[in-house]
Amino acid sequence: MPHLLQHQKPFFAHSLRLLPALILGAALAACGNSEDSPTTEVGQWTVGDLHSHTVQSDDADVSQTLDRVLSKAFSSYGLDWLAVSNHLRSSSRDNDGNTLKTAIPFAQGMEQYEIPRIQALQAAGTYADKNIFSLSEWDMPTHDHINVGIFKTGADGKTLVADTDGFKAFQYFFSTLAESSFDSASVAAWKTKFGSTRYNSTAADALQGIAWLKTNYPTTSFMQLNHPSRKPVYTISDLRSFNDLAPDLLFTIEGMPGNQMEPNRGGYDKPYTDAYLPNRTYGGADYFVAKLGGVWDALLGEGRHIWTTANSDSHFKTTTQYSSGYFPGEYAKNYVWSKSKDVKGLLEGLRSGKMFAVFGDLINALDFSAASGSGKKEMGGDLSVASGAPVTLTIRFKSPAKNNYEKPINSGNFVGVPVVDHIDLIAGDVTGKASPGSSAYSVATNPTTRVIKRFTRADWKADANGYYTVSYTTTASKSQYFRLRGTNLGTDVNGQTSGGEPQPDQLITTADNSQRFNDINDRNYASLWFYSNPIFVTVK
Incomplete structure (x- = not known):
């Protein structure tokens, strides 16, 4: 295999970028903004989950069959799309939880069980209007988990x-699974095509994996950094190097991780000491995103198009003794603006950054825009203005009448009424990318980031369609980005917020299993948040 970091095929960085066509009166899907939305861009809001598991992941419960996960995602919780992202390890069960005589590489299991079952269901008319696709969760050498999507053009062109051939080759070269686990004829073909070296142990090997995808699937692959702070294995230099190498492949981080039903919220189980505060969740959100002026803000301050998502990481909800994560769509949702409801449209929407992430259905619609003169941009966009020009930031949002908060848990007795307490408008300066090898490349903070306006319920009033609107006008004196976060919590809630900042989530230690599940569920629904992706305003 040639050294991929030195020999790259041309990478058409913008080939899948969303190219919006503006027309008047574009209809919007009911799962986000409705027809009365001011947005005029062709497309619709779609809602889904990028990170869920089935029984084909060996750490999922045997009850987590593919059919059950799909039923929960679509029939129970109303998603438009779902990524099934099982571990890129060995798999010892089929879709229905039956134990295989011999464990197989998951990429083979995807091909043999997962995809045929999805195709059969949709061909029979079940979920025929839903977008269901397969990803896999890679154990990135020396780091943690990264979702990988590898796609090709279908039979319709x-x-x-x-x-699946790409997944099998990727698993062979970039996982530690023994060579004997793979089909010998396939291995021989891969060695002929790519070389004999496997890259599965070092930080340099991690970059080789990204480079392999960029070389072989430059416009039809993508990656997502899952639960990034769960372990102290990433530096901001790592994130910068990943994004520098493949900005159109690695452009999302799971800033609102799954496994929220764990006693350690999100499964962030490092010791509860000050040394591990960066490896905790804050209002359920990862430290990278939750920390004002932290890692995400440092990346945005370079103008990087790196977006945040919210996912379930569903392995199972509760068993007799244990709890893990909510079902897809039950607690975490991503709202993504998409030109079409297929994989290509979703990838374009994800790359565009026009999306927001939410826990507990705190909101189910959000228009966030920046306008100056005749120019207007929304989440993920870049508005170019003259120095001294006024810029008006407008927030328009909506909450559903209820959410999926059950009391007691799993009872079907829904008691949750999501209400936004306040929304923070956050700004940070954009100063340009740090150079690899420079001291700035390892700086994980953005000291310019601050809350420039906190809107409360006293600032907004519902219109006839249930939307709330507020705006803020500033003068453009330097290049900045603007983003939002909102919560149902007050600004100073003991153990949860301080001065509006989310505090580290606490461990639930209740001994009785049933009561512990309820205590965890109560904790989660008492602390709901949403995060928007940013709008960049560039001063000419």
């Missing part, structure tokens, strides 16, 4: 489908 238009849509994208999972490329």
Whole structure:
């Protein structure tokens, strides 16, 4: 295999970027903004989950069959799309939880069980209007988990489908699974095509994996950094190097991780000491995103298009003794603006950054825009203005009448009424990218980041369609980004917020299993948040 970091094929960085066509009166899907939205861009809001598991992941419960996960995601919780992202390890069960005689590489299990079952269901008319696709969660050498999507053009010549041959080759070269686990004829073909070296142990090997995807699937692959602070294994230099190498492949971080039903919220189980405060969740959000002026803000301050998502990481909800994560769509949701409801449209929407992430259905619609003169941009966009020009930031949002808060848990007795207490408008300066090897490349803070306006319920009033609107006008004197976060909590709630900043989540230690599940569920629904992706305003 040639050294991929030195020999790259041309990478068409903008080939899947969303190219919005503006027309008047574009209809919006009911799962986000409704027809009365001021947005005029062609497309619709779609809602889904990028990170869920089935029984084909060996650490999922045997009850987590593919059919059950799909039923929960679509029939129970109303998602439009779902990524099934099982571990790129060995798999010892089929879709229904039956134990295989011999464990197989998951990429083979994807091809043999997962994809055929999805295709059969949709061909029979079940979930035929839903976008269901396969990803896999890679154990990135020396780091943690990264979602990987590898796609190819389908038989119709238009849509994208999972490329199982690509997944199998990727698993061979970049996982530690023994060579004997793979088909020998396939291994021989891969060695002929790519070389004999496997890259599965060092930090340099991690970069080789990204480079392999960029070389072989430059416009039809993507990656997401999952639960990034769960372990102290990433530096901001790592994140910068990943994004520098493949900015159109690695552009999302799971800033609102799954596994929220764990006693350690999000499964962030490092010791509860000050040394591990960066490895905790804050209002359920990862430290990278929750920390004002922290890692995410440092990256945005370079103008990097890196977006945040919210996912379930569903392995199972509760068993007799243990709890892990909510089902897809039950607690975490991503709202993504998409030109079409297939994989290609979703990838374009994800790359565009026009999306927001939410826990507990705190909101189910958000228009966030920056306008100056005749120019206007929304989340993920870059508005170019003259120095001294006025810029008006407008927030328009909506909350549903209820959410999925059950009391007691799993009872079907829904008691949750999501209400936004306040929304923070956050700004940070954009000063340009740090150079690899420079001291700035390892700086993980953005000291310019601050809350420039806190809107409370006293600042907004519902219109006839249930939307709330507020705005803020500033003068453009330097290049900045603007983003939002909102919560149902007050600004100073003991153990949860201080001066509006989320505090580290506490461990639930209740001994009785049933009561512990309820205590965890109560904790989670008492602390709901949403995060928007940023708008960049560039001063000419």
